[in-house]
Amino acid sequence: MAQRIDVKDLNIFYGEFKAVADVEMSVEPRSVTAFIGPSGCGKSTFLRTLNRMHEVIPGAHVQGSVAMDGVDLYGSDIDPVAVRRQVGMVFQRPNPFPTMSIAENVLAGIKLNNKRISKSDADDVVEQSLRHANLWNEVKDRLNRPGSGLSGGQQQRLCIARAIAVKPQVLLMDEPCSALDPISTLAIEDLIAELKSDYTIVIVTHNMQQAARVSDRTAFFNLAATGEPGRLVEIDETSTIFSSPRVQATEDYISGRFG
Amino acid sequence: MTSTQSPPTQDGVRPTKDVESPRPGRRPRTRVADKGASRLFRWTATGAGALILVLLVAVAAFLVLRALPALTTPAAELTEEVSWMGEATSLLDFVGPLIFGTILAAALALVIATPIALGIALFTSHYAPRRLASGLGYLVDLLAAIPSVVYGLWGGLVLAPMVKPIWAWLNEYLGFIPFFAGTVSPTARVLMTVGLVLAVMILPIITAVSREVFLQTPRLHEEAALALGATRWEMIRVAVLPFARSGIVSAAMLGLGRALGETMAVLMILSPGFLYSFKLLEAGQQQTIAANIAAQFPEANPLGVSALIATGLALFVITLVVNMAARAIVARRKDFSGAN
Numbered sequence: 001m002a003q004r005i006d007v008k009d010l011n012i013f014y015g016e017f018k019a020v021a022d023v024e025m026s027v028e029p030r031s032v033t034a035f036i037g038p039s040g041c042g043k044s045t046f047l048r049t050l051n052r053m054h055e056v057i058p059g060a061h062v063q064g065s066v067a068m069d070g071v072d073l074y075g076s077d078i079d080p081v082a083v084r085r086q087v088g089m090v091f092q093r094p095n096p097f098p099t100m101s102i103a104e105n106v107l108a109g110i111k112l113n114n115k116r117i118s119k120s121d122a123d124d125v126v127e128q129s130l131r132h133a134n135l136w137n138e139v140k141d142r143l144n145r146p147g148s149g150l151s152g153g154q155q156q157r158l159c160i161a162r163a164i165a166v167k168p169q170v171l172l173m174d175e176p177c178s179a180l181d182p183i184s185t186l187a188i189e190d191l192i193a194e195l196k197s198d199y200t201i202v203i204v205t206h207n208m209q210q211a212a213r214v215s216d217r218t219a220f221f222n223l224a225a226t227g228e229p230g231r232l233v234e235i236d237e238t239s240t241i242f243s244s245p246r247v248q249a250t251e252d253y254i255s256g257r258f259g
Numbered sequence: 260m261t262s263t264q265s266p267p268t269q270d271g272v273r274p275t276k277d278v279e280s281p282r283p284g285r286r287p288r289t290r291v292a293d294k295g296a297s298r299l300f301r302w303t304a305t306g307a308g309a310l311i312l313v314l315l316v317a318v319a320a321f322l323v324l325r326a327l328p329a330l331t332t333p334a335a336e337l338t339e340e341v342s343w344m345g346e347a348t349s350l351l352d353f354v355g356p357l358i359f360g361t362i363l364a365a366a367l368a369l370v371i372a373t374p375i376a377l378g379i380a381l382f383t384s385h386y387a388p389r390r391l392a393s394g395l396g397y398l399v400d401l402l403a404a405i406p407s408v409v410y411g412l413w414g415g416l417v418l419a420p421m422v423k424p425i426w427a428w429l430n431e432y433l434g435f436i437p438f439f440a441g442t443v444s445p446t447a448r449v450l451m452t453v454g455l456v457l458a459v460m461i462l463p464i465i466t467a468v469s470r471e472v473f474l475q476t477p478r479l480h481e482e483a484a485l486a487l488g489a490t491r492w493e494m495i496r497v498a499v500l501p502f503a504r505s506g507i508v509s510a511a512m513l514g515l516g517r518a519l520g521e522t523m524a525v526l527m528i529l530s531p532g533f534l535y536s537f538k539l540l541e542a543g544q545q546q547t548i549a550a551n552i553a554a555q556f557p558e559a560n561p562l563g564v565s566a567l568i569a570t571g572l573a574l575f576v577i578t579l580v581v582n583m584a585a586r587a588i589v590a591r592r593k594d595f596s597g598a599n
């Protein structure tokens with residue numbers, strides 16, 4: 001199910017402002033790729049181009065191509081809605097639907113995709129997804145309570161459950177653990193390791209140890225100066241990036257000598 | 260604002276019962292300058308709140324006091340003295356059809372206006388390009404600025420002749436539905452036309468309020484839906500409408516409130532009657548409380564005025580009940596409202 005992603009000459013704009021320039025990279029199927037880099041360098045922006053969520057912001061557009069198993073996501077005959085059904089996303093801030101119960105939240109994507117499923121199948125999906133996201137034990141007695149009644153970390157895990165319930169080909173995660181305690185963080189990392197066998201995963205993180213722990217490859221983004229577009233500095237095996245990066249800026253950033 | 264918790268001690272721990280807390284029952288001391296301003300604000304806010312309550316009570320008291328003569332006069336004497344009460348055998352018998360007519364007219368307006376208003380609001384908030392959206396919003400707001408006399412004139416002189424063939428068609432082919440039954444009026448000065456005009460009148464308020472609510476949908480929730488592969492309409496269904504639910508109810512209730520009390524437009528269009536009748540296309544069937552007061556007031560004797568005020572009291576109560584019902588609806592799913 002997992003698919004490879006090839007990005008070529010990608011420039012990303014917010015209206016006139018070029019936020020990210022000239023990205024060129026490949027993401028292997030069934031791997032975890034981590035994006036690291038200083039705040040504002042365009043990690044989230046780039047991540048959102050991989051499921052065409054970038055363009056929902058008024059004025060936002062891209063130039064270049066993002067190919068998934070050889071098919072350009074930005075081709076004229078591609079429906080962004082179809083892309084987003086294949087590429088799941090977990091946001092930086094947890095965003096469960098406040099008007100839905102916990103169970104409804106998990107099932108939201110499936111209901112959207114217009115699949116009719118039986119009550120027992122639905123119950124299975126809810127349990128499986130919540131177990132996967134390490135949330136089942138905490139919420140199994142209150143599946144019909146609103147999702148917004150959970151703690152921040154629980155809400156984030158609910159969002160992960162919601163994203164994986166539809167079994168996407170690719171899973172994008174934008175700092176999924178920034179609202180979590182260390183235990184939940186470890187649980188999510190285990191989850192990522194587990195999901196890797198089925199999915200292609202791209203994760204943005206500010207936590208170096210996390211990048212080192214979970215990812216196979218790491219991409220370092222940087223910003224020459226404010227107002228300049230962010231750029232991909234280098235992408236390589238995670239072990240290489242953390243032991244002997246080719247670029248000095250990467251080493252400075254990783255060792256905390258940045259700025 | 261009336262927190263009775265004792266203030267945290269310096270290290271941030273709340274004092275336990277046995278430790279004597281400084282100034283029990285007081286709010287924590289803040290900076291002195293802040294205190295004056297915040298106290299002023301508190302009193303102003305409380306005052307404004309109380310003023311509304313006082314006004315409400317004053318209106319209710321006025322209505323009750325002035326309605327009292329009509330309420331206490333024996334029915335026979337009342338119907339004798341007040342010529343325009345016609346066939347009615349008591350005040351209740353008189354006000355009943357009026358309440359019925361008022362609610363029917365307002366409900367009709369609401370049924371017509373709400374879907375259109377929600378459509379316009381959604382279009383301007385989530386579909387239209389920004390320039391077009393603001394232009395359209397402005398146009399709809401302009402509708403609110405037109406005086407109701409103008410609506411009355413327009414409804415009677417322009418709209419009624421225009422809709423006449425439509426009403427005739429409805430009567431002929433859908434006449435089996437009670438609303439469209441009866442003899443269709445040749446002038447179209449009927450409740451259906453009134454409902455249509457009232458719908459136009461309450462369109463702006465419903466549109467404006469629901470548009471504001473739609474625009475306030477958190478971006479985060481819209482994106483959550485889109486990222487799951489929702490189309491724009493599905494995104495609206497999943498994220499926007501549930502979030503806006505209580506706002507929509509409030510918007511509709513504001514519209515209903517206006518429709519219930521509307522006087523001139525009804526007075527100038529409707530050919531009145533005093534029946535419990537669902538026939539929307541027949542003349543001389545219904546009348547609303549407000550229009551009836553305006554129609555009878557100039558020639559009413561003191562007891563007649565009192566009787567009219569009694570009908571006004573009924574309108575006041577209806578409006579209160581409608582609002583309370585709306586609040587109850589909104590409160591029912593509070594947990595899921597997304598307020599937290």
Ligand SMILES: Nc1ncnc2c1ncn2[C@@H]1O[C@H](COP(=O)(O)OP(=O)(O)OP(=O)(O)O)[C@@H](O)[C@H]1O
Pocket residue numbers: 014017019037038039040041042043044045046057
């Ligand atoms: N909605 C937007 N409209 C205009 N500019 C934006 C928008 N979102 C982000 N930007 C700009 O794009 C650039 C990249 O932002 P982005 O959010 O991708 O950074 P980031 O690397 O994810 O940072 P962080 O680590 O803080 O999340 C920044 O200069 C930011 O100001």
Ligand SMILES: [Mg+2]
Pocket residue numbers: 043044045092174
């Ligand atoms: Mg970011």
